[in-house]
Amino acid sequence: MPFFKDFKDLRRRSRASFRTTDSSSAEGSNGTVPTAKSTSTLNSSYGAITPPKLNTVNGSSPNLTTIKSSEISPPPIPPSRPPPIPSYSNRNSVIGLVPSGSSSTMRTAVPDIKPHEPYIRSIKNNSNVFQKIIVVTGQIGPDPDAKQYDGTLTIYHDANGQVCPPTCWLVSASYFKALVYLTPGWNNLRLEFTSPTISRTQQLTFSSETRIHYVPLNNAPPLDLVILLGSDSPGTFDAVPERIQREGNGLDVAIRKYRMAAHLWQAFTAENMFRWGFGRRSFRFDEEWQTSTVSQRDMDAGKMKNEAKVHIVRSDRTVAQLRDIQLAQQYTDAQRKGELFDIAKEAVKRHFNMSEGQKRYAAVLLLDSHWDTQLELIRGHAALGGSSGDLSLAIFGSQALQSYPSCIEEVQLAFTDCTKTDTSHVANDCNESGSNWEAANIGIGAHMHEVGHLFGCPHQEYGVMLRDYTSLNRTFVAREPYSTRTKSQGMRVCRVEDECKWHRLDALRFLIHPCFRIPGDSGLSPDSSISYYPVENGKLIVKSPTGIAFIEIYPEGTPVGEMCKAYIEFVRNGPVGVTYPQEISITENDLRERISPEFKNKRLAVQIFSNGFGKLTIENFATLFTKQRKASIPSEKNILMKTISNGQRGYRSNTLGNGEQDGSEPIEVVLDTSHLQTKLLRSIKIYHGMAVDGLEFCYEDGERQMFGKRGGTPGGDEYMLGEGSEFPRNVKANRH
Numbered sequence: 001m002p003f004f005k006d007f008k009d010l011r012r013r014s015r016a017s018f019r020t021t022d023s024s025s026a027e028g029s030n031g032t033v034p035t036a037k038s039t040s041t042l043n044s045s046y047g048a049i050t051p052p053k054l055n056t057v058n059g060s061s062p063n064l065t066t067i068k069s070s071e072i073s074p075p076p077i078p079p080s081r082p083p084p085i086p087s088y089s090n091r092n093s094v095i096g097l098v099p100s101g102s103s104s105t106m107r108t109a110v111p112d113i114k115p116h117e118p119y120i121r122s123i124k125n126n127s128n129v130f131q132k133i134i135v136v137t138g139q140i141g142p143d144p145d146a147k148q149y150d151g152t153l154t155i156y157h158d159a160n161g162q163v164c165p166p167t168c169w170l171v172s173a174s175y176f177k178a179l180v181y182l183t184p185g186w187n188n189l190r191l192e193f194t195s196p197t198i199s200r201t202q203q204l205t206f207s208s209e210t211r212i213h214y215v216p217l218n219n220a221p222p223l224d225l226v227i228l229l230g231s232d233s234p235g236t237f238d239a240v241p242e243r244i245q246r247e248g249n250g251l252d253v254a255i256r257k258y259r260m261a262a263h264l265w266q267a268f269t270a271e272n273m274f275r276w277g278f279g280r281r282s283f284r285f286d287e288e289w290q291t292s293t294v295s296q297r298d299m300d301a302g303k304m305k306n307e308a309k310v311h312i313v314r315s316d317r318t319v320a321q322l323r324d325i326q327l328a329q330q331y332t333d334a335q336r337k338g339e340l341f342d343i344a345k346e347a348v349k350r351h352f353n354m355s356e357g358q359k360r361y362a363a364v365l366l367l368d369s370h371w372d373t374q375l376e377l378i379r380g381h382a383a384l385g386g387s388s389g390d391l392s393l394a395i396f397g398s399q400a401l402q403s404y405p406s407c408i409e410e411v412q413l414a415f416t417d418c419t420k421t422d423t424s425h426v427a428n429d430c431n432e433s434g435s436n437w438e439a440a441n442i443g444i445g446a447h448m449h450e451v452g453h454l455f456g457c458p459h460q461e462y463g464v465m466l467r468d469y470t471s472l473n474r475t476f477v478a479r480e481p482y483s484t485r486t487k488s489q490g491m492r493v494c495r496v497e498d499e500c501k502w503h504r505l506d507a508l509r510f511l512i513h514p515c516f517r518i519p520g521d522s523g524l525s526p527d528s529s530i531s532y533y534p535v536e537n538g539k540l541i542v543k544s545p546t547g548i549a550f551i552e553i554y555p556e557g558t559p560v561g562e563m564c565k566a567y568i569e570f571v572r573n574g575p576v577g578v579t580y581p582q583e584i585s586i587t588e589n590d591l592r593e594r595i596s597p598e599f600k601n602k603r604l605a606v607q608i609f610s611n612g613f614g615k616l617t618i619e620n621f622a623t624l625f626t627k628q629r630k631a632s633i634p635s636e637k638n639i640l641m642k643t644i645s646n647g648q649r650g651y652r653s654n655t656l657g658n659g660e661q662d663g664s665e666p667i668e669v670v671l672d673t674s675h676l677q678t679k680l681l682r683s684i685k686i687y688h689g690m691a692v693d694g695l696e697f698c699y700e701d702g703e704r705q706m707f708g709k710r711g712g713t714p715g716g717d718e719y720m721l722g723e724g725s726e727f728p729r730n731v732k733a734n735r736h
Contacts, residue, residue, distance in 0.1 A: 113142040116198065116206040118153055118176065118191040122271070128213045129280050130518055133179055133294070133408065135267045135475060137496060140174040140193055140206075148174040151195030157181050158188065165297045167409060170416075171195070172479040173493050179267065179408055179476065181294065182214035220517045222286040223451070224352070224362040225262050226311045227254060228344055228395075230319035233368050239402035240425045249402065251367070255310045256293040257404035258365050261444045262308060263294070264411070265451060268475050269502065269510070276507040277573055283361075283455070283515045285309070296407045313351045317343055319368045323379035330377040340366065340382040344395045354390060361392045361515060363451050369397030371427040378427050383446055385453025394450035399427045400443025403436045414440050415473035418481050434484025437473055445469025445500070452502075456509050456613060458562050463503035474499045505552065505564055511571065511578065512549045512611045520577045528614030533653045534624045539585045544610035547580025552607040553591050555599035560607065560617060566594040580611045588621055616654070669707045671697060685716035 113119045120138040123129075140149055151171045155178055157164040164181040171193065180189060192207045229235060235251035247253060262285065270282035285308035292298035292305035315322065322343070326335045344364045352360060369381040381397025405414040417436035421428045426439075429446075433439035449464055457465050473494075474480060480490025491498060502510070510516045517524070525545045533541045542548055550569040554560045568590065572579045591604050604621045618624065630650065650670070672679045685696040687710050694708025696716065710716065 113208070114206075115141045115143075115146065116149070116193060116195075117141060117208045118171075118193045118206065119208060120191070120210055122274075123210075123212065123280075126211050126213065127280075128215055129182065129270070130215055130217050130284075131182075131266050131270050131280065131282055132214070132216075133181055133263045133267050134212075134280065135177065135179055135271050137175075137177050138191075139176070140171060146174075149195045149197050151193055151197065153178060154192045154194070155180060156190040156192070158183075163187075164295050164408070169412060170478050175478050175493050175495070177476060177478045177494070179411055180212070181408055182212060184214055184216050187212045187214060215519060217284045217518065220284055221359065221361060221515050223262075223283040223454075223515065224286055224311060224348075224360060225258060225308060226313050226344075226348055226351075226362050226364045227251070227258060227367050228313050228315055228347055228364050230322050230368050231314055231316055232318050233314075235367065237367055237398040237401045238369070238371050238426045240422045243402050247406070251312070253406065254365070254367055254398065254401060255312075256299070256406040257401055259293060259308050259310055260405050260407060260411070261447070262363070264405075264444060264476070265448045268448070268472070271475070272502045273507055273510060273516075275496070275501075276504060278507060278511050278578065279518060281510070281516045281518045293406065294408055296409050299407065311351060313347050313364075315343055315347045319380075322366070322368050323370055325375070325379065327382070328377055328379050329382040329384075331375075337382065338384065340380070341384045341386075341388075341393065341395055345388055345391055345393055348393065349391060357390065359390045359392075361454060362394075363447070363454065364393060364395040365401075365447070366395060366397045367401075369399050371399060371423075371425070373424060378429070383450055385450035387454070387456075392454045392456075394447065394454040396443075396447035396450055399429060400433060400439040402426060403433075403439040404444060405440075412477055415477045416479070416481050420484075432470060432485045435481075437481060438470075438483065438485055441470055441472045445472040448472075452506060455513055455515065457503075457506045458564070460503035460505060461563055461565075463501050463506060465503055465506055468500040471498070471500045505550070505567060508550050508567075508569060508571065509609070509613075512609060512613055514612065522577065522579065524612050528610045528612030530608050530610050530614050530616040531654055532608075532616070532618075532624075535585075538587045538589075538625055540587070540621075540624060541583065541585050542608055543583045544614060545582065546611040546614065547582050548584050549580050549609045549611050551586065551591075551609070553595055554605040554607070555595055556602035556604070560605045560619070565596070565599070566591075568594060591621060667707060669697075669705060671705060672699065672703070681721055683718050683720045685718045687716040688712040 118138060118140055119142065120136045122137040123134070140151075149171065150173065153169045153171050153176045154166050155169065156166050157180065163183050167178070167181075169176055169178040180187075189210045189212065190207060191210065192205050194205055198204070229251075235254070236249050237254055239249040243249065266282045266285070270280040273282065274280045287306045288309045289304060289306055290309070292303050292307055294305075294307060297303075298305065322340070324336075325331055327337070327339050328334050329337050329340070331337075344366070348354075348360075348362050348364065352362075354360060366380055366382070370379045372379050378397055378399045381399060383396050385394035386392070403414060403417070405411045415437050417440075419436045421434050421436070421439060428434055429439070429442050433442045445464070446469060449467075449469060452465050459465050462468060470485065474491070478494055479492060480494055482489050514524070528544065528546045530542065530544045530548070532543070535541055548570050550567055550571070552564045553566040553568070555565060558565055568586070570581050570584055572581070588604065591606065592600065595604075606618050606621055608616045608618070630652070652668070671681075673681050680700040681697060682700045683698045685698065686692060687694040687696070687708070689712035692708070693711030694706060694716075696710070697705040697707070698718075699705075
């Protein structure tokens with residue numbers, strides 16, 4: 001393991017300097033693939049999971065109105081209307097985009113809202129967004145204490161309806177939620193509210209306008225959407241006969257439903273990231289020019305648009321092999337519960353022709369999942385997510401696919417459909433899918449949970465990464481219907497604080513993940529490695545070229561990487577965007593101040609995360625300051641050429657390399673320049689082949705110090721140090 005007392009003093013009396021780069025980095029993923037029960041089959045009795053209140057920034061307010069009981073009439077057909085007021089601005093470009101979650105001088109002040117006018121509270125006028133479909137919340141009128149109304153909100157996405165046809169959304173107690181479809185550039189939205197409870201002597205339609213700027217993302221890695229079929233699969237999924245007759249259950253329907261579910265994941269995540277103060281950032285999809293299905297009208301007309309691509313992948317296994325009872329995750333005695341993940345992994349790798357070093361992220365729908373009515377379990381299904389080498393993967397079955405919306409017009413219907421689940425044809429997954437809307441929650445939400453694993457999120461104490469997705473519907477509709485799961489009437493008004501959410505630690509992981517980068521983020525160094533150095537007074541210095549993002553704290557008895565109890569974050573959200581300190585210092589007291597008193601005497605483990613998803617684990621923080629971590633610093637050599645110490649102490653850093661190769665042995669070097677004022681480092685030789693074998697430090701008096709071995713190229717590559725010399729900046733040391 002390398003050790004330098006003071007790297008800045010590596011070469012005395014020379015202005016030339018050089019920099020080493022640690023190539024070791026943690027894989028930005030969940031790492032291991034769970035093979036226990038499916039997330040959709042876990043016991044839902046998990047105790048209290050009341051989450052903390054979310055931060056609300058820049059117009060996102062959960063405190064809108066109080067509820068008042070009344071009945072709602074069905075949404076009327078959208079009335080005819082005049083076109084939106086045109087914008088007379090000729091500003092068609094934006095210099096220096098600012099996400100809607102940050103402080104932006106581009107957004108205008110809150111407009112003067114009149115009584116009965118619809119007002120979007122979750123996003124400011126002239127905001128920038130980076131997703132095609134966003135979720136918005138708002139209220140009718142400016143005063144939350146005023147008389148409350150039920151009715152219908154109609155959103156006109158453009159002046160002539162060519163972008164997307166008008167969509168209708170329920171208004172409950174003057175509160176509404178809706179999805180908005182956007183096209184690249186400026187979008188002029190018109191909102192109209194109608195209500196049968198407003199006196200006939202008053203105006204019947206009340207409207208307002210909002211302007212949103214949509215910026216498509218192209219530079220972040222996409223999340224690939226994959227439907228996996230058996231080699232002999234007919235391409236159908238479980239559905240009740242009435243559904244099959246009405247909409248079908250073939251591959252084309254599966255594609256539409258899966259694409260819409262993915263847009264709901266994306267919109268849900270973007271809104272959550274905004275509420276946590278990180279802007280409306282989310283993962284993006286790979287798109288292609290194809291027949292549009294996001295709108296029913298576009299699909300019926302065969303209109304072509306740029307939409308998320310769903311890859312159809314055939315496995316080399318037959319349907320019977322995929323439905324083998326020994327692969328069924330819900331079967332208690334199954335011997336190969338994790339094998340479906342491996343099957344999907346190999347099929348995806350083959351489909352994308354992946355080469356070493358090519359990182360991909362894929363969410364896979366197992367279309368051949370099937371409800372076995374005799375055994376009462378789902379065959380061909382597993383809920384798993386994680387990383388395997390360069391592929392991050394999330395898999396989930398199609399048992400609830402019939403309940404998914406297939407277009408934006410069906411979203412509200414899907415999350416309010418109380419049709420009872422017919423278990424003679426489809427599964428009531430975990431006995432929490434007793435109706436269509438609850439089945440949509442479980443199917444869409446549990447698959448999103450596995451996508452969370454794909455992006456490196458472990459299980460948390462609340463949120464999507466526990467089981468809070470049973471209330472996923474509350475993000476997209478203002479009122480909740482009767483629940484067969486709780487056997488009670490749903491919420492009269494679904495407010496922001498009642499919604500399912502991503503845990504704060506999930507949001508922090510997304511913030512540093514390459515797939516979530518947005519315009520305005522600072523450039524990211526390819527080296528996200530983390531190093532640490534224990535120093536005096538119990539301080540630990542932690543460094544990373546990309547910056548330190550946050551530290552998770554795990555008291556003894558808590559599995560490291562699961563259900564984090566406490567954390568420290570170092571994210572700086574300022575006017576120039578999100579930044580991270582490249583160096584921080586922490587003490588054990590800093591950690592203990594953040595954990596419960598019950599863990600006061602327990603040892604502490606920590607996981608440190610850097611921007612770019614570097615990760616480093618310290619299993620026992622206290623051991624960093626033991627005698628074994630200290631080293632004696634020699635001061636000079638006596639007449640017998642023996643090095644003696646003057647009592648100075650140094651501290652060992654974390655080990656460079658993994659030490660997993662055969663013949664690996666630890667090596668420690670204290671450079672003479674750290675303690676001999678007269679020593680002058682003349683050059684450094686690097687011995688290497690495909691990796692670095694050793695470093696040789698050559699001094700002006702002819703003495704040499706060797707770190708590692710003289711392997712690889714005979715004689716090594718020598719780099720001179722001194723005035724005018726240039727030491728390479730891109731050499732990476734992979735010494736084990």
